[in-house]
Amino acid sequence: MQHLTYPGLRGAVVLENAQGVLEALDDLMVGWAPDAVAMSFADNAADLPDHVSRVRGRNARFDLHSPWLSTPLKxxxxxSAACGVVADISQAFCNQHRGCLGLHCGAVQINGHLIVLTGPARAGKSTLIARLTAEPDMTVFCDDILPVLEDGLAFGLGLAPRLRLPLPDSVTDDFRAHVAAHMGPADRRYGYLCGPNIAPHGTRAAVGAFIVLARGTDIPAQLHRMEPTEAVQHLVRQNISAPGEGTEHFDQVTGMVEGVLCLKLAYSDLEEAVALLRRAFATDQLARLGAPVAPPLPAEIAAVVRPPADLAQGYKRSPHVAVRAVQDDLFLWHATEYSYFHLNPVARAIWSLLEEPISGQDIADLLAEVFTDATPAQIAADVANLLGAFEGKSLIVPAD
Incomplete structure (x- = not known):
């Protein structure tokens, strides 16, 4: 059994019969220097109350025990097990540093400017960040979690970006060759892209711009103005840190956005988006963007929206989803998709009903008995939209 402790992080990562996971962590964690201590085997996870993450191997498969998961993932x-450990390390880092915001986003440094990229599910954030690892003069800070410390500086955790596999047919041969040359730990659906331009653990930088991605069909790559208030709304929703007192985190995000460039990037073609970012941030001064900025996006392409679910269909929970608790907040976390979904009270109720296979219409009918102030049609529409969002993040699957 390996007991790994990392500088600046309380608690340990415990690996039992998990040499493959240890090797994966060594490959994808850049600039970390863990101390490894061999230990005798313990009977259960409760024997190590101060662990950040624990993995047990059996028959070339691994079970993940986490303080933030309601049940182990087996x-x-x-x-995938290394992905779970990385998620636990990221969560522990954000929770253990006073005043730290953990933003669910990608970030890349271009010409000295740290650009934060976020957006709805399937907006292409991870693929775009992975593509930017092929740009030798850019530095990739993250593709998933960006801690912003109390002093306002972003902190690179030194974690390789994770890419969905197989690659889309539309990517270029050059990018395909780059992926083949730098592919690290991988499973059937995802692989870590261990490129040469990942910011090592501990790299710090001031945020220069927030960009919300809006991927559509047949849209020329274009930057659009975005009001700071909208940027605040996006970033508050993307915060995975333990909630602060009162409006602490809201005030932190608002302070970050003040004086920072806020944009939306509408695009269809990956290479066009990369070229536009390069042109836009080629100048040393963000006040003089190297690309024109268009008016705000029309509503119909302002976001990528998952179609509503079919209420006649039966649904059940995906087997690789667990509930992550962050103080009083609950998130659904998918182990292989590496995605989060915040549960508000209504979403919690629907998730509870999905403990057994159930149709969308049955869910709507049950909620209509509770929420008598809303019309059945409105409840049905809300349920369809939420189930569609669950489907979009692979949190539920059709019931047999």
Whole structure:
């Protein structure tokens, strides 16, 4: 059994019969220097109350025990188990540093400017960040979690970006070759892209711009103005840190956005988006963007929206989803998709009903008995939209 402790992080990562996971962590964690201590085996996770994450191997598969998961995730491949450990390390880092915001986003440094990229599910954030690892003069800070410390500086955790596999047919041969040359730990659906331009653990930088991605069809790559208030709304929703007292985190995000460039990037073609970002941030001064900025996006392409679910369909929870608790907030976390979904009270009720296979219409009918102030049609529409969002993040699957 390996007991790994990392500088600046309280608690340990415990690996039992998990050499494959240890090797994956070594490959994808850049600039970390853990101390490894061999230990005798313990009977259960409760024997190590101060652990950040714990993995047990059995028959070339791995079970992940986490302080933030309601139940262990079982039968994972090495790369997926390493993904779970990385999620736990990221969460622990954000929770253990006073005043730290943990933003669910990507970030890249271009010409000295740290650009934060976020957006709705399937907006292409992870693929775009992975593509930017092929740009040798850019530095990739993250593709998923960006801690912003109390002093306002972003902190690179030194974690390789994770790319969905297989690659889309539309990517260029050059990018495909880059992926093949730098592919690290991988499973059937995802692989870590261990490129040469990942910011090592501990790299700090001031945020220069927030960009919300809006991927559509047949849209020329274009930057659009975005009001700071809208940027605040996006970033508050993307915060995975333990909630602060009162409006602490809201005030932190508002302070970050003040004086920072806020934009939306509408695009269809990956290479066009990369070229536009390069042109836009080629200048040393953000006040003089190297690309024109258009008016705000029309509503119909302002976001990528998942179609509503079919209420006649039966649904059940995906087997690789667990509930992550962050103080009083609950998130659904998908182990292989590496995605979060914040549960508000209504979403919690629907998730509870999905403990057994159930149709969308049955969910709507049950909620209509509770929420008598809303019309059945409105409840049905809300349920369809939420189930569609769950489907979009692979949190539920059709029931047999």
């Amino acid at each position: 039968g994972l491949m090495a790369a």
